[in-house]
Amino acid sequence: MRDNSIAIESGRAGSRLRFAPRFNSAAAFIDRHLAEGRSAKIAIRTVEEDVSYSALAERVARCGNALLGLGMPRGSRLLMATLDGPAFFYLFWGAIKAGIVPVPLNTLLRAADYAYFIEDSECAGVAFSPELAVEIEAALGGARHRPHVVLRTSGEGPSLSAVMGAAASELEPAAAGSEDDCYWLYSSGSTGRPKGVVHSHRTLALTGQHYAVETLGAAADDVFFSAAKLFFSYGLGNAMSFPLWTGGTSILMPDRPTPESTFAAIERFRPTLFFGVPTLFARQLAELPQWRPNLSSVRACVSAGEALPARILETWRQLTGIDILDGVGSTEAGHIYIANRPGDVTPGASGRPVSGYQAKVVDDEGAELPNGAPGRLFLRGESIAKSYWRNPKPIVVDGWFDTGDIYCIKADGAYSYSGRSSDMLKVGGIWCSPIEIEAALIQHPYVLEAAVVGREDADGLVKPEAWIVPKQAEREVPDGIEADLVRHCKALLAPYKYPRWVRFVSELPKTATGKIQRFALRQQLEQASGAKRPSAPGRYENHAGGA
Structure with missing residues (x-):
C-alpha cells in the first residue's frame, strides 16, 4: 500500500479498513479529494462564504505551515476554542497535517474552565474566535502554564488569517501511523474533572465508514447540517x-441552534441529512405549526446525546414524514456505535450495533445477561480511543x-437505554430507570x-422526583396537574415507579450538547438536604403524595 492509503475490505459482517504503514489522516480527508476530481466542488457552506475542496486543501496547508512557522513543535497540542466555521477546519486539519495535535474545546465555558484545559494539556498553542476573547484572555492570564502561540482566528493582533496569508500553500503530511496520536477531545467531566481523550489517526476514517457510509448510507451527493457543534x-x-x-458538503452555523435558526438554515441550504438532539427536536415540534418550514430536502434526521423518547419520534414522523434515527455514542468511541437505520427504526430504542462494533450487556461480575435483563453496556471496536491523557485509568x-x-436487549435484538449507571434508582428494593419514567x-x-432523580423521603428511602418543563412555561401551573401526572404515570408504569414529588421549572440543566445533567439536579437536592423539602430551583415545587 502507498503512503496515506486505505483499503476497504467488504465482508458479510461489514467492512474492515486496512491502513498503510504511514498514514496521516489529513491526506485521506483533505488531499484525496483533489486526486478524485472534487477540486471545484463546495466542501463548506456558510452564510458568509462557500469554500471549495481546492480552497480547503490550500488553506489547510497554509495553516499547517503557519503553525510550524510560529514555532509549534510536532506532537505538541493546539487548543481550539473556535466557533463553527471554516477556520475550525483549517486549524484542525492544518495541525494534523503538520504533525500537531488539535484539541477542540467547548465554546460555552468560562475562564476557569479554559485555564484548567491550558494547564492540564500543557499546550503549545491556543487558537480562539474573537467572540470568546474575554474568557480566553482571562484564562491565559490566570493559568500557570504559558502557551507559546496565541492566535485569534481573525481581527486585530496576531491572527490566523494574517499568518496563513504569509505561509506557503503546499505542505507534505507529517509522517504518522494509523495508531499514532491525532486529536483529543475532553470528556464532559460528569464524574469529576474532564479527561483528555486521545484519539489516533484511524478514528475518523473508521467512524466515517462504519456509521456515515454503512449505517446512514451517506454519499458524495449528501449535504450535512448539524445542530450539534464541532x-x-x-x-x-x-x-x-x-x-x-464521503466527499459531501457541510453546512456550518456558528449561532446557537434554535427552532427558528435551524429551520431557516434548512430552507436556505437544503441539507439532505440533519443532525440534532432530543431537546431540539422537542422544541422544533412545538414550533412547527408557527414556522411551517420546508423540510423536503431532508431524507433523514439523526439524534444522539440523550435517548430519544418514542413520542418525539412518532410525532415528528407524523408531522414531517421523516424518520429520526436515534443512536448512542461517546467521546471515547469517536461517534455513534449503536443506531437505528433507515428502514429499521425501533421507537424508544437506540437500535443495533453499527458494523465494526460488538456490544454486550453484563452484570456487576461481568457475566453476559440474557435479553430483557438490564446491565452495563460493554463495547468493542477499533475507533475506541487510545487512552486518557495523564490518567492511569485504562479505556479498554x-x-x-x-x-x-x-x-437491556429487547426480544427483537434492539438495544434499549435505561440510563447511566449513576442515574439508576433503587425503589422498594427494585432497580428503576429514570429514562422509563421520563418517557411516560x-x-x-x-x-x-422531564428529568427524574432519586430523593430521600422522611424515612430516608429513595423515591423518584420529577422535574418538569411545561409546554406553556410562562403560564401558571393549573390546579390538579400534579395528581393528573401521577395518575398518568401509574397507568403506564409499574406501581412503584411513579414520581412522589413534582417540580415545575422553566428549563433543565444541560450540557452544551443538549444532554440533561441529572447529577446537577441531585447536587441541588444534596445542597438543600438540611430540609426534607428542598427549596424549588425554578418557579414551583409540588408534593405528589403516595408511598
Whole structure:
C-alpha cells in the first residue's frame, strides 16, 4: 500500500479498513479529494462564504505551515476554542497535517474552565474566535502554564488569517501511523474533572465508514447540517469528518441552534441529512405549526446525546414524514456505535450495533445477561480511543470498553437505554430507570421535557422526583396537574415507579450538547438536604403524595 492509503475490505459482517504503514489522516480527508476530481466542488457552506475542496486543501496547508512557522513543535497540542466555521477546519486539519495535535474545546465555558484545559494539556498553542476573547484572555492570564502561540482566528493582533496569508500553500503530511496520536477531545467531566481523550489517526476514517457510509448510507451527493457543534464528538463527525470522508458538503452555523435558526438554515441550504438532539427536536415540534418550514430536502434526521423518547419520534414522523434515527455514542468511541437505520427504526430504542462494533450487556461480575435483563453496556471496536491523557485509568480492559450506560436487549435484538449507571434508582428494593419514567411523563400533553432523580423521603428511602418543563412555561401551573401526572404515570408504569414529588421549572440543566445533567439536579437536592423539602430551583415545587 502507498503512503496515506486505505483499503476497504467488504465482508458479510461489514467492512474492515486496512491502513498503510504511514498514514496521516489529513491526506485521506483533505488531499484525496483533489486526486478524485472534487477540486471545484463546495466542501463548506456558510452564510458568509462557500469554500471549495481546492480552497480547503490550500488553506489547510497554509495553516499547517503557519503553525510550524510560529514555532509549534510536532506532537505538541493546539487548543481550539473556535466557533463553527471554516477556520475550525483549517486549524484542525492544518495541525494534523503538520504533525500537531488539535484539541477542540467547548465554546460555552468560562475562564476557569479554559485555564484548567491550558494547564492540564500543557499546550503549545491556543487558537480562539474573537467572540470568546474575554474568557480566553482571562484564562491565559490566570493559568500557570504559558502557551507559546496565541492566535485569534481573525481581527486585530496576531491572527490566523494574517499568518496563513504569509505561509506557503503546499505542505507534505507529517509522517504518522494509523495508531499514532491525532486529536483529543475532553470528556464532559460528569464524574469529576474532564479527561483528555486521545484519539489516533484511524478514528475518523473508521467512524466515517462504519456509521456515515454503512449505517446512514451517506454519499458524495449528501449535504450535512448539524445542530450539534464541532467541539462535541457527535458534531465533529456530523459536520466535518462525515462530509469530508464521503466527499459531501457541510453546512456550518456558528449561532446557537434554535427552532427558528435551524429551520431557516434548512430552507436556505437544503441539507439532505440533519443532525440534532432530543431537546431540539422537542422544541422544533412545538414550533412547527408557527414556522411551517420546508423540510423536503431532508431524507433523514439523526439524534444522539440523550435517548430519544418514542413520542418525539412518532410525532415528528407524523408531522414531517421523516424518520429520526436515534443512536448512542461517546467521546471515547469517536461517534455513534449503536443506531437505528433507515428502514429499521425501533421507537424508544437506540437500535443495533453499527458494523465494526460488538456490544454486550453484563452484570456487576461481568457475566453476559440474557435479553430483557438490564446491565452495563460493554463495547468493542477499533475507533475506541487510545487512552486518557495523564490518567492511569485504562479505556479498554480485557478488550472491552465499559460505557457506563445501563441497557437491556429487547426480544427483537434492539438495544434499549435505561440510563447511566449513576442515574439508576433503587425503589422498594427494585432497580428503576429514570429514562422509563421520563418517557411516560412526556407522553402527557402538558409536559415538554422531564428529568427524574432519586430523593430521600422522611424515612430516608429513595423515591423518584420529577422535574418538569411545561409546554406553556410562562403560564401558571393549573390546579390538579400534579395528581393528573401521577395518575398518568401509574397507568403506564409499574406501581412503584411513579414520581412522589413534582417540580415545575422553566428549563433543565444541560450540557452544551443538549444532554440533561441529572447529577446537577441531585447536587441541588444534596445542597438543600438540611430540609426534607428542598427549596424549588425554578418557579414551583409540588408534593405528589403516595408511598
